[in-house]
Amino acid sequence: MLEDLQFLVNRQSYTVTCHPGTSLLSLLRQLGWFGVHRVCDAGDCGACTVWVNDTPIHSCIYPGMRIANQSVTTIEGLSQDGELAPMQQAFLAAQGFQCGFCTPGAIMSAAKLPKLSEEELHLALKGNLCRCTGYQAIVESIQEGRRQEARGRGAEGQGGRGAILNTQHSVRSCKEDLPPGKLR
Ligand code: FES
């Protein structure tokens, strides 16, 4: 059964008619947020990580229906006024990527991690798999991001929930018509 959802993505307002079997990952990509990457599509790799009300989740196994009246932030929503967030800048500066496929998800997870030791960071990244860079460069990027935040370009204003800064009211229909229970 199709249902109407209202929600925010990156501070933009949407109204979407959606099938219950559609994953949040599919929904976001249908809306044009292609920074959300599909890799394993099974909740294992973290490439699809986004925030729902500031909490990182794996969007490939998250039912799209659950974002009704919620706020979603993707990697595109981290930058503001054309300026990259500190954690994004840090991944560039410390070269925490190669192919970049895991990078949006890694940054979305990293930006919400508490202050951790290097050893703890390696453990904290177990939900974000990288097949090329190796985790040391990613850990160093996160540490660099922390230093940038400490220098005053903190995590405040990196997106997340809050005021609707740029409202576009969209009425869209989700294209997928999958059997109940099948998320894509
Ligand atoms: S694509 Fe979602 S966890 Fe891998």
Ligand code: FES
């Ligand atoms: S940079 Fe290629 S998978 Fe991580």
